[in-house]
Amino acid sequence: MRKYSMACLMFCLLAVPSLRAQLPQQQPPDLSKVQVKVQKLAENIYVLQSSGAQAGMGNIAAFVGDDGILLVDSQLVELGPKIEAALKTVSDKPVKYVLNTHWHGDHTGGNAYFGKTAIIIAQDNVRKTMQTVNDRRITNLPVSLPVITFSNELTLHLNGGEVHAIHFARGHTDGDCAVFFEKTNVIHLGDLFTNFDPPHYPALNSDNDASGGPQGEIAAIEYVLAHSPEDMKVIPGHGIVASKADLAKYLEVLKGTTAAVKAGIDQGKSLDQLKQEKVLAKWEYLESPPIKTDVYIERLYKGLIAEKNGSGSSGGGR
Numbered sequence: 001m002r003k004y005s006m007a008c009l010m011f012c013l014l015a016v017p018s019l020r021a022q023l024p025q026q027q028p029p030d031l032s033k034v035q036v037k038v039q040k041l042a043e044n045i046y047v048l049q050s051s052g053a054q055a056g057m058g059n060i061a062a063f064v065g066d067d068g069i070l071l072v073d074s075q076l077v078e079l080g081p082k083i084e085a086a087l088k089t090v091s092d093k094p095v096k097y098v099l100n101t102h103w104h105g106d107h108t109g110g111n112a113y114f115g116k117t118a119i120i121i122a123q124d125n126v127r128k129t130m131q132t133v134n135d136r137r138i139t140n141l142p143v144s145l146p147v148i149t150f151s152n153e154l155t156l157h158l159n160g161g162e163v164h165a166i167h168f169a170r171g172h173t174d175g176d177c178a179v180f181f182e183k184t185n186v187i188h189l190g191d192l193f194t195n196f197d198p199p200h201y202p203a204l205n206s207d208n209d210a211s212g213g214p215q216g217e218i219a220a221i222e223y224v225l226a227h228s229p230e231d232m233k234v235i236p237g238h239g240i241v242a243s244k245a246d247l248a249k250y251l252e253v254l255k256g257t258t259a260a261v262k263a264g265i266d267q268g269k270s271l272d273q274l275k276q277e278k279v280l281a282k283w284e285y286l287e288s289p290p291i292k293t294d295v296y297i298e299r300l301y302k303g304l305i306a307e308k309n310g311s312g313s314s315g316g317g318r
């Protein structure tokens with residue numbers, strides 16, 4: 001299962017212009033050997049995950065039925081044909097809608113492929129950011145852009161069921177939504193939640209634009225835990241499909257690490273002091289090569305300062 005971890009986070013890191021400048025120039029990954037695997041989670045719900053040497057694309061949920069297919073997230077444009085072939089193994093209907101959980105290119109890159117025929121949907125801020133951001137994985141505008149956007153909530157009625165998207169302001173980004181597949185106990189949380197084996201630090205906002213923060217992410221996960229059944233299956237943005245207990249455990253880490261850094265900020269400590277004092281020593285087992293403890297402390301620190309100052313955009317949401 002480790003295969004889902006490293007490459008994925010490095011891939012995500014490279015999306016961030018400010019960080020990209022600090023890293024050695026890397027070639028785009030070779031996606032030719034990537035395989036897209038399909039796993040059934042409920043009667044009409046599947047999760048599609050990429051594996052192979054360069055795994056690291058966001059998890060896709062597929063809701064299939066007589067009306068057509070709804071995808072939640074779209075991975076990368078290069079993988080469009082493989083995703084389509086994987087879908088053909090469970091349905092002969094076309095992809096009718098793509099709903100993006102947030103703007104990052106490992107979740108929206110495939111819009112360029114599916115957007116030629118399907119309708120793209122996302123929260124208002126996703127469209128705004130995609131129009132201006134420097135992310136090489138987001139291509140072929142305006143085909144890739146959401147054509148239906150919403151501020152707080154949206155319900156899709158198809159395939160005899162309902163899909164409910166709820167926006168949470170300023171979590172992993174300023175445009176995150178959680179997608180509830182009503183009646184099936186399946187939810188896709190995008191990068192509000194990642195689930196690796198072995199576990200990593202939570203996926204905080206990494207865009208250096210104050211568009212997200214840890215307290216917003218905590219609020220989002222608390223809402224989801226309070227509004228979901230015990231037997232819920234949780235599709236994370238990256239990694240392994242999880243249980244409600246797994247999500248609760250992730251929240252515990254997020255709250256504990258956030259509280260430790262916030263206590264230092266409240267005492268007037270600088271970012272360097274917090275790093276030197278190793279305020280997260282208790283959680284160092286969660287380090288992964290791209291996200292060392294100091295990187296995570298920095299993301300927490302910047303996110304908390306942004307939340308304290310009320311900076312960044314919110315664009316509605318809970």
Ligand SMILES: [Zn+2]
Nearest residue numbers: 102104172191
């Ligand atoms: Zn992301």
